[in-house]
Amino acid sequence: MFFRQFASRESSLSYFFGCAGHAKAVAVDVVAGDEDWFVEEARKAAVDIRYVIDTHVHADHYSGGRALAQRVGAPYCLHESNAGRVKFDFQPLGDGEILDVGNVKVKVLHTPGHTPDSVCLLVTDQRRGEAPWFVLTGDTLFVGAAGRPDLAGREAEMAGVLYDSLHAKLLPLPDALEIFPGHQAGSVCGAGLSGKPSSTLGFEKRWNPALTMDRAAFIDDLTRAIPPRPAEMDAMVRANLGLAD
Numbered sequence: 001m002f003f004r005q006f007a008s009r010e011s012s013l014s015y016f017f018g019c020a021g022h023a024k025a026v027a028v029d030v031v032a033g034d035e036d037w038f039v040e041e042a043r044k045a046a047v048d049i050r051y052v053i054d055t056h057v058h059a060d061h062y063s064g065g066r067a068l069a070q071r072v073g074a075p076y077c078l079h080e081s082n083a084g085r086v087k088f089d090f091q092p093l094g095d096g097e098i099l100d101v102g103n104v105k106v107k108v109l110h111t112p113g114h115t116p117d118s119v120c121l122l123v124t125d126q127r128r129g130e131a132p133w134f135v136l137t138g139d140t141l142f143v144g145a146a147g148r149p150d151l152a153g154r155e156a157e158m159a160g161v162l163y164d165s166l167h168a169k170l171l172p173l174p175d176a177l178e179i180f181p182g183h184q185a186g187s188v189c190g191a192g193l194s195g196k197p198s199s200t201l202g203f204e205k206r207w208n209p210a211l212t213m214d215r216a217a218f219i220d221d222l223t224r225a226i227p228p229r230p231a232e233m234d235a236m237v238r239a240n241l242g243l244a245d
């Protein structure tokens with residue numbers, strides 16, 4: 001397989017990976033303005049972009065996912081809970097669904113909490129082994145921190161949902177699993193993020209404070225001093241939902 005991590009604006013991390021042998025690729029969490037980079041990487045690797053995925057409807061940047069998908073003729077994928085919420089056609093992703101990218105398989109894990117529609121993407125390279133090799137965690141789990149509940153007014157409830165997602169969906173996975181998050185240090189989407197843009201699940205279980213707290217302490221920590229949503233966040237969400245078209 002091939003794999004690229006792209007450090008974009010606002011400390012966002014995007015991903016481009018796939019199966020060179022079958023010439024199929026996936027683009028994840030594309031930031032608006034970065035579409036050319038993905039098209040160029042696909043050209044250099046001689047692959048077709050088969051899926052463009054956003055791990056959730058973002059509130060901190062304008063997504064370039066829809067534009068890239070239209071440009072390359074690939075489906076734009078979001079969690080299925082966005083049906084009726086977004087004002088454009090998309091390919092709905094269900095929990096447990098597996099996307100076929102040649103020798104690379106991408107399993108969708110619905111991990112609500114940061115937002116109700118958040119997913120993580122568990123990736124296996126069948127040429128290397130049957131076990132998943134890495135997981136793209138979006139804003140659910142960062143290196144050194146957890147995502148922040150993004151819904152104004154329901155922070156405590158969503159922090160509890162996030163705790164349950166982390167403990168039910170991610171922590172039971174193998175310690176050797178690599179983690180690639182949606183942001184690194186400098187992002188407004190979480191507090192205490194590391195400047196190192198990847199980790200392993202085993203290291204995070206041992207050293208990430210968000211993963212060693214009990215549920216009550218986790219909710220208390222995550223909801224303490226949540227900064228107010230800047231006005232531009234609402235415009236970004238509206239655009240990413242297709243309400244500004």
Ligand SMILES: [Fe+2]
Nearest residue numbers: 058059139189
């Ligand atoms: Fe986010």
